[in-house]
Amino acid sequence: MDTLTKEIQELRERRNAIILAHYYQRPEVQDLADRVGDSLGLARAATEVEADVIVFCGVHFMAETAAILNPDTPVLLPDTKSGCPMADMITREALEERKADDPDAVVVTYVNSSAAVKASSDICCTSANAVRVVEDVPAERPVLFTPDRNLGHYVRRRTGRNIMLWEGWCPTHERILPEHILERKREHPDAAVVVHPECPPAVIDLADAVASTGGMLDYCAASECGAFIIGTESGFLYPLERRCPDKKFYAASPVADCPNMKRITAGKVRDALESMQPRVTVPDDIARDARAPIERMLAAGRDRP
Ligand code: SF4
Structure with missing residues (x-):
């Protein structure tokens, strides 16, 4: 075990801390974590915490959700600049204005949003x-889906429901293009195409399967x-290769990195545990x-397959 990992282990025990990491985190961070998962898995894990401190290796909205679910437990986000551009594409004020136009709509908000936006959602x-x-959602009620237009579009196709979309998107998934999929398919004709529903509809049209990371x-x-051929953030190849070591995985796009997810390093996890900062709180x-x-x-x- 290297010195940094040893320091983190000692601090984790001293603080009685649990480390939660998203599948898009750097491999070195995933290796340190007590639990690695998708947003739903990590939110559920946050409800089962018995530790005195949560170190959340993900982006800001995920740490906020953990803080809401654990009001008495400090939640540390090792880099406060780990935000999510899609979450920043909607504010509570803008949502309140939009709700006034369709007061009968049920507001369904993707977890990739601020706590304030969640607070204005159904x-x-x-x-x-x-x-x-x-x-x-009762069949007679329209749905206002925020903030991810691509996920909302996918849900509209799967359910046939009347869904109004907020104009938000994930810049990382938006960079995955149909031409990337077609090029990978030419290189690996026997590979199945599996993509995340944050991808644009034209990419989803080319997929054999559409699913969350989990x-x-x-x-x-x-x-x-x-x-x-995997259409999501590039860090996800690591947990795939760990789970299925005998299978081959190819990134659909060479440019699908989320710089926000990659801000957290093992060194920052150590520093957070040492200083008990930066802490994420929600009013x-x-x-x-x-x-x-x-x-x-x-x-x-979870969705049925
Ligand atoms: S991958 Fe996209 S949705 Fe996820 S944190 Fe990065 S920018 Fe936000």
């Missing part, structure tokens, strides 16, 4: 259960296929209003 969802969540792992592990009134939509999301099952 129910949250992740990419693992967005279809399920919308299916459970769903992609399960799909690739269960498939008889031995090779896959009490926002946390109170955001809790119910998050809990409804946790109560919904």
Whole structure:
């Protein structure tokens, strides 16, 4: 074990801390984590925490969700600049204005949003259960889906529901283009194409399977296929290769990195545990209003395949 890993182990024990990491984190950070998962898995993990400190290796909105679910436990985000550009494409004020135009609409908000936006929503969802969540909305009510237009578009196609879309998107997934998929397909004609629903609709049209990161792992592990073209953030190849060491994985696009997810390093995890900073907090009134939509999301099952 190298010196840095040893220091982190000692600090983790001294602080009685748990380290949660998203699948898009650097391999060195995923290796340190007690739990690695997708947004839904990590939000659920955050409800089961018995530790005295949570170190969240992800982006800001994920740490906020953990803080809302664990009001008495400090939540550390090792780099406060780890934000999410898609989450920044909507504010609570803009959402309130939009809601006034369609007061009958049920607001379904992707977990990739600020706590304040969640607080103005009826129910949250992740990419693992967005279809399920919308299916459970009474059929006569329109849905306003925020902030990811691509995920909302995918859910609209899967459910056939009347869904109004917010104009937000993930810059990382938006860079994955149909030409990338076609080029990889020419190189690896036997590989199955598996993409995340944050990808643009034209990319989804070329896929054999569309799933959240957790769903992609399960799909690739269960498939008889031995090779896959993966349409999501590049860090996800690492957990795929760990779970399925006998299969081949090819990144769909050479430019699908999320710089925000890569800000956190093992050194920053050590520094956070040492200084107990930076800590993510959510104002009490926002946390109170955001809790119910998050809990409804946790109560919904994952999408059916
Ligand atoms: S991959 Fe996209 S949605 Fe996820 S944190 Fe990065 S910018 Fe946000």
